[in-house]
Amino acid sequence: MMKRAGQKVVAGTEAPGTSQTSKRQKTSLYGSVLEESDPCASMDWGSLPHHVILRVFQFLTLVDRARASSVCRRWNEVFHIPDLWRRFEFELSQPATSYLKSTHPDLIQQIIKRHADHLQYVSFKVDSSTESAEAACDILSQLVNCSIKTLGLISTAKPSFMNVSKAHFASALTVVFVNSKSLSSIKIDDTPLDDPSLKVLVANNSDTLKLLKMSSCPHVSPAGILCVADQCHGLKELALNYYILSDELLLALSSEKHVDLEHLRIDVVSENPGQVQFHTIKKQSWDALVKHSPKVNIVMYFFLYEDEFDAFFREETPVTHLYFGRAVSKAMLGRIGMNCPRLIELVVCANGLQPLDDELIQIAERCKNLTAMGLGECEVTCRGFIEFVKMCGGRLTQLSIMEEVLIPDSDYSLDRLHLEVSKHLGRMWFPDMMPTW
Numbered sequence: 001m002m003k004r005a006g007q008k009v010v011a012g013t014e015a016p017g018t019s020q021t022s023k024r025q026k027t028s029l030y031g032s033v034l035e036e037s038d039p040c041a042s043m044d045w046g047s048l049p050h051h052v053i054l055r056v057f058q059f060l061t062l063v064d065r066a067r068a069s070s071v072c073r074r075w076n077e078v079f080h081i082p083d084l085w086r087r088f089e090f091e092l093s094q095p096a097t098s099y100l101k102s103t104h105p106d107l108i109q110q111i112i113k114r115h116a117d118h119l120q121y122v123s124f125k126v127d128s129s130t131e132s133a134e135a136a137c138d139i140l141s142q143l144v145n146c147s148i149k150t151l152g153l154i155s156t157a158k159p160s161f162m163n164v165s166k167a168h169f170a171s172a173l174t175v176v177f178v179n180s181k182s183l184s185s186i187k188i189d190d191t192p193l194d195d196p197s198l199k200v201l202v203a204n205n206s207d208t209l210k211l212l213k214m215s216s217c218p219h220v221s222p223a224g225i226l227c228v229a230d231q232c233h234g235l236k237e238l239a240l241n242y243y244i245l246s247d248e249l250l251l252a253l254s255s256e257k258h259v260d261l262e263h264l265r266i267d268v269v270s271e272n273p274g275q276v277q278f279h280t281i282k283k284q285s286w287d288a289l290v291k292h293s294p295k296v297n298i299v300m301y302f303f304l305y306e307d308e309f310d311a312f313f314r315e316e317t318p319v320t321h322l323y324f325g326r327a328v329s330k331a332m333l334g335r336i337g338m339n340c341p342r343l344i345e346l347v348v349c350a351n352g353l354q355p356l357d358d359e360l361i362q363i364a365e366r367c368k369n370l371t372a373m374g375l376g377e378c379e380v381t382c383r384g385f386i387e388f389v390k391m392c393g394g395r396l397t398q399l400s401i402m403e404e405v406l407i408p409d410s411d412y413s414l415d416r417l418h419l420e421v422s423k424h425l426g427r428m429w430f431p432d433m434m435p436t437w
Contacts, residue, residue, distance in 0.1 A: 046072040085115040093127040123152035130163040137172035148180040152187040170197040185211040195224035206231040213239035222249040239265035247285040254288040278311040337362030345372035357384025364391035372398035382412035403431035
């Protein structure tokens with residue numbers, strides 16, 4: 001060790017007779033090597049093509065993008081290219097009530113002044129304060145020269161838009177509906193919209209509206225939904241809260257020749273745990289909808305407590321996608337295996353500490369279209385899980401199972417399990433460390 005240290009000193013000491021010329025040559029050589037290995041050292045960032053700068057800007061946050069626009073004139077020009085303002089999310093919050101970083105008011109005014117007619121995919125994210133929701137309505141009211149295709153109003157916490165007066169809210173939305181001749185998708189959950197105002201709104205975009213998502217609009221009735229279906233002949237996707245869904249609504253949708261739904265999303269949410277008894281939809285009503293629109297995907301999101309599931313899946317139900325955000329019982333999963341033959345995707349976030357082997361095998365037997373499965377806080381034996389995968393075969397394109405779900409048994413360890421599952425799927429597979437859904 002000492003000898004090596006001595007060698008380092010000698011190597012680092014300039015040999016006698018070394019000329020200044022050789023020093024300059026070394027410096028020049030190092031300089032050329034640096035320039036070759038680090039292209040940024042000699043690059044003129046101001047001369048980059050517009051499309052390259054635009055691509056860089058698309059990866060930046062709004063604040064960083066605004067800062068980058070002050071680098072030079074060329075970057076500032078790109079900052080105002082219309083393509084950069086096709087998608088925009090207005091974040092509106094009050095400092096005392098939210099963690100959101102609010103979009104700066106000066107920037108909002110600049111966008112409205114220079115880019116209102118470029119905006120196509122727009123969302124407003126607000127906190128729980130009424131002031132933020134009213135600010136969103138004020139901005140909407142200024143979008144008189146716009147060509148918005150998609151509009152989303154998102155409350156990070158209730159009540160927000162529900163506290164805005166119906167007249168103010170409807171008036172602001174009307175500006176967008178009247179001026180945007182190509183509005184095709186709108187998400188207006190948790191808003192004070194009612195049947196008359198909804199009827200006026202959709203009348204202005206009846207030829208273009210394809211998706212309407214209004215999962216929690218307590219003042220809208222089935223009649224309001226039918227009005228939308230009557231006027232919007234191109235409607236393909238509809239998202240509703242379960243309380244709006246009824247046998248009459250499904251039968252009415254099935255009797256309209258021009259209605260051809262591709263997606264019906266239903267949110268089943270427990271607002272007052274234990275105080276609401278959910279109604280049952282008859283098999284004949286579901287059958288009528290599927291007969292009328294045979295390719296429709298029926299997506300149901302459940303956020304219920306275990307004792308609130310009694311009304312569901314006691315008869316055959318043509319649901320295709322099921323998501324359970326809270327614990328669901330073995331008995332309920334057994335009903336799904338018996339009565340959901342069209343099922344394509346099933347996600348169970350929690351079940352408890354009872355192995356679901358029999359339920360999964362029954363689902364594999366009867367749900368011949370199942371291609372996606374996700375299990376969170378559940379339990380399945382390795383033997384039962386492999387039997388399930390065998391029965392589904394290579395049609396399982398998505399299989400997200402938490403490692404903690406799988407219980408090793410005398411036949412299979414976790415190490416052997418992933419090899420066996422991979423063989424039946426026809427691709428390499430491992431349990432997940434965290435949920436991917």
